[in-house]
Amino acid sequence: MLLRHTPKEVTERTALTINPAKTCQPIGAMYAALGIHGCLPHSHGSQGCCAYHRSTLTRHYKEPISAATSSFTEGSSVFGGQANLLQAISTIFNVYNPEIIAVHTTCLSETIGDDLPQIMKKSIDEGNTPEGKVVIGASTPSYVGSHVTGFSNMVKAMANIAEPTGKKNGKVNIIPGWVEPCDMEEIKRISAMIGVDITLFPDTSGVLNSPLSGEYTMFPKGGTTIAELKGCANAIGTLALGEWCSADAARFLDTKHKVPCSILDMPFGLKATDRFINALRTVGGTTVPEEITDERGQLVDFISDMHQYFYHKKVAIVGDPDQLISMAEFLMSIDMCPVYVITGTPGKRFEKRIKEITKESPFPVNVKAQGDMFLLHQWIKNDPVDLIIGNTYCKYIARDEDIPLIRWGFPILDRQGHQYFPTVGYKGGIRILEKILSSLLDRNDRDAPEEKFELVF
Template sequence: MLLRHTPETLTDRSALTVNPAKTCQPVGAMYAALGIHNCLPHSHGSQGCCAYHRSALTRHYKDPVMATTSSFTEGASVFGGQANLVEAINNIFAIYGPDIVAVHTTCLSEVIGDDLGQIINKALADGKIPKGKRVIHTNTPSFKGSHVTGFANMTQSMVQYLSEHTGKGTGQINIIPGFVEPSDMAEIKRNLSMMGIKGVLFPDTSEVVNGPLDGRFHMYPKGGATVSQITSAGDSAFTVSLGRTASLSAAKLLDTKCGVPFTNLDLPIGISAMDAFVDCLRKTAGVSVPDSIMVERGQVVDVMTDMHQYFYGKKAALVGDPDQLVSLVQFLTDMDMKILYVVTGTPAGEKFEERIRSFTGDDTVIKYGAGADMFYFHQLVKSGKPDLIFGNTYAKYIARDEDIPLIRIGFPIYDRVGHQYFPVVGYRGAMRLMEKILNAVMDRQDRDAPEESFELVM
């Protein structure tokens, strides 16, 4: 009854967000930066921002998350944060010894108007950046976009600062995976290797935030795309960017800066989106799809077929990040489920709505950006009584209040494990999603069935 205050009637709220369905840009930038090998993310702002982002990521991954802060004080806020950042860069290389520091701004340093490019140049001129080490930056004003925008901006900055076109043919393909889990990034790499494709995937947080317990604390875990890999992305033959919101801007920049052509696809969540991804890889790399992948796909179709009567007509309400929502909606409609509501706090734009509508038609309620929060989502759920809710951990209040099963997907997930290790992308990911959905649907059926129709075989 935690949300018992939520009334069913929708009212227009112009000035207010209640229970946000998004968070601010810097946390996305920090997460993206963790996807570079030997990288220390740096938050240019007050200490609290960095502490909050690290706590959020730690709660989500249950792994250490390292990042530094410029530790703004009143003085820095009046006179600008240049001195803090130059000192920070000096200290970071002296003590923590990363290969690269990835700086992002905060609302504070944005409003002060610190010019990070200029400050980094000054640090370089002053000899604060050791030879061979790199400092990159991105602007992540918290009052624009959302955490997904922050991820996109940092990914774009990787290209801006690091990728170079030298004219050497590398025969590799770039994959920009978007704001997905380390398990998803690993799954994409596994598929590339099954297809025999040489690929560069960045950012790559696999084995950074889901590393093994080996008895030691690693400031820089084993994983992550190396600086030289990201540099070489400028010489790749092609880029496949996954997800319009999180990945498109970096792919575009690689094209304009280094002349690497690209295709932007939906995140390969679900069978249709994965089919499109595999097909794109097959064509661009000129390879054939191996049997191993065909078997995995066939197994997905097999389960979809075996269980289609359980999916049929189930009503779903989804809240989350735009790129995940697009693919998820497509997958659910492929399974003959009915999409009632799609909500994201990220200002995802008309293209997002168009894409969702292309799968669902006109009846689905879609809301993004201002006013699209969990409170609004809850009101929708109250009015339409879906069979399933898809969302992050914060959707659990709604699920509990309305007694509707929740499929946890997205960011953050603070109360379950699994997302770190098991993907939702690829055919394997589709299988995992189906298992989750079926478990939720069937557990509910078992719970609610009268004794006479409580079934053993389902």
């Protein structure tokens, strides 16, 4: 047993987090920044932060993750990191020549109180930032919120460069939230089918699922361009997918540039996708084509065909708030029962929302924000589930408790596919169901006694 020291009895912990269901803000900021075309993310802190974030993102995507660091020393920690950041900006433009640098802070630079806007201004004044190049910055203290918060803060920093021209450009901003590159691609495909011209930001498709061609380029084809980001102020509306990941940026564009926004759930599963597509065609003033309605019908068909295998199966889900909210709703809609729901990200609203979604559940539901996987494991020990949905770290629980696991979320360090096969939209819904069904039925095939072993399901 790999987690054999985990006791069944749940005791209250006030100070110790064990096996977290979150990580820190800066990695989210780094991931978001990779969704800007020609962008080099920059970590204003110790080297280790940058190294850890790059390593984790590399292990998740199996792609090069370029990002620079201010390489703080003890001296800079005492005297402030301004000199380091100024030199970093100058070095980066000289050596790597990106279009834009997206700086995020760390617990180190936040604790000593480095003033990012002031340093960025100084960099322009001193000529470290060449004409036509852009530096944006987000404050991402690691001791507040989680990686999700950092993602949201960087997305807001992206919205901050929007420049109104006074004339609407007829486009709709879509802020997809922390989803995979293929999910971003899928959102673009769906929007094109509906005939809505969108600006998607951030957009990591074409950046973190790039081909192997024999050439390496630090700045691949994908990503939202600076021009597109500037144009966000002129959009006819913004759809923010996910309260935790995307709402701040959308509200910012609404308040500052009067771009009306709508905060939706991430389009995972049938109902959330329905709401997304309905909102998109409304704001875009278009009609949903039959192809989309057919995709929806295929998903409903799948649910009805295989309903007997989903019905009243208990599921533990762990991950980030926006994703879990939509997943819980999707599971409920196919009569599966999310009984344990845990995120490491703080937020009472999350617990409230999950309780609402699961209020019709035939089983009691345990939900916790700012929880950890140690607690999840204890819950499972007390009353097991049929399926776990979460990131790779869940495999230790899954193995100890002999429960099937679907890898979904961040990080996935031991399987492939998440960067290529979307789980948003109706087609993504089918992908999720296929995974659930395969897991449950593989288990059935493994465990069925010979007389109950069946050919046809």
